[in-house]
Amino acid sequence: MDINALKDFHLIAASGGIGAASRASGKPKATLSRRLTDLEEALGVRLIERGGQRLHITEAGERLLSHTVGAIRDIDEAVESAREASASPSGWLRIAAPLLFSQLALGQLLAAFRRRYPRIHVEVISENRMSDLVDEHFDVAIRINPHKNSTLVGRQFARDKLALVAVPTLEMPPGDAQNAPEIPAIVMSTYSDGEVWTVQGGKLHFAPQPVMRLSSLLTVRDATLAGAGAAMLPQSIVSQQLEKGELVCWGEADILTELWVLHTSRRLQSPKVKAFVEFICEQYPTGWFAV
Known part of the structure; x- marks a missing residue:
């Protein structure tokens, strides 16, 4: 043929x-x-x-x-x-990335990446949706807790934890594994009514009562800082506020958030894709995401 x-x-x-x-x-x-x-x-x-x-x-x-x-x-x-194969990595690298990661880290990472690989030019599309790498001509995607997909391969480069946080003036109600007290909560727009927030290895349960539904984690953080309610947020975006005492942690969730860099090739990687995968994994030697 x-x-x-x-x-x-x-x-x-x-x-x-x-x-x-x-x-x-x-x-x-x-x-x-x-x-x-x-x-x-x-x-x-x-x-x-x-x-x-x-x-x-x-x-x-x-x-x-x-x-x-x-x-x-x-x-x-x-x-x-x-x-x-015989040339240094070059050309346009098209990346799909979630909005929060782009806002917190991607700008500085890409600036350092281009200092190392000046012949690679980068285009990033930051959206909170599942992009199709083949149909939309992306070279790589950064995804949070990706589903198993036989058409994509890659590496986990960082992890994050969820923490239930609130301002110090908001009193944490007593609770245990059998009792889930209601708390005023700021939730994401993807929140499902009836969810229970579990922290401290399953020892504490809380029943969130949404007072705000927002589409941005940074907006949720800011509303939490303003005292509107408690929120379940990635530790990476509240670590500084916790250190300063502006927020207090009521407990950490058991579920880890994993950050992956994915691409379509099963056996072959272009030099620019290989360079980016190796670079971004180098940036988190401890395995934890920090801003």
């Missing part, structure tokens, strides 16, 4: 037609059409129905696409890796 013909078939399918594929790639329409015909003749099946206003991929074409997309991606990565 002609690999170039297979790649052009993927290009035509992704673009929505031969004309659109020609405009996107700069390849002549005649070349794309010929390679598609050659591929169909080699396989003995029709892959795309011609004519009409819309592209129609046949059932055989859909099967071929689904079974070869990973192989095409691996080939492209292998070619890129071979080309870049």
Whole structure:
């Protein structure tokens, strides 16, 4: 099978037609059409129905696409890796990152990263959503407590703890494993009614009564500092306030927050991706995230 013909078939399918594929790639329409015909003749099946206003991929074409997309991606990565193997890391590195990590740490990290690798340019998209690295053309993603995903690999580079905090003037009610007293609480917009906050190894339980629902952890912290209620927050963003006595800790949650740097390659990493993964892991030698 002609690999170039297979790649052009993927290009035509992704673009929505031969004309659109020609405009996107700069390849002549005649070349794309010929390679598609050659591929169909080699396989003995029709892959795309011609004519009409819309592209129609046949059932055989859909099967071929689904079974070869990973192989095409691996080939492209292998070619890129071979080309870049003898060169220092360079090019644009596109990163998807959660908003809080971007606000707290990413700016300084990237400045230091570029001092080490001046030929790498960086683009960061900071959003609190699950980006698709392949479809959205990201090289790496920084994720918090990522779900297991066979298409992504990477390394955990830091951890954080959640702490239940409040101002010193807000009295902590007594409680134990059987009793969960109600407390005025500032929660994130993702909070589910009926949740119980458990701290100190399961010894203390509290029933949050939301007085504010906010979409930013930093806003939650500021409202907590202003005395609006208690909040469950990452220790990294309240450590300074705890040291100064502006906040007090009612207990730490047992669940750890893990920060991971992920990418799509299972076997091959481009030099720029490898450089970034190794760099960000170096920045947290203790394994704990600190601002």
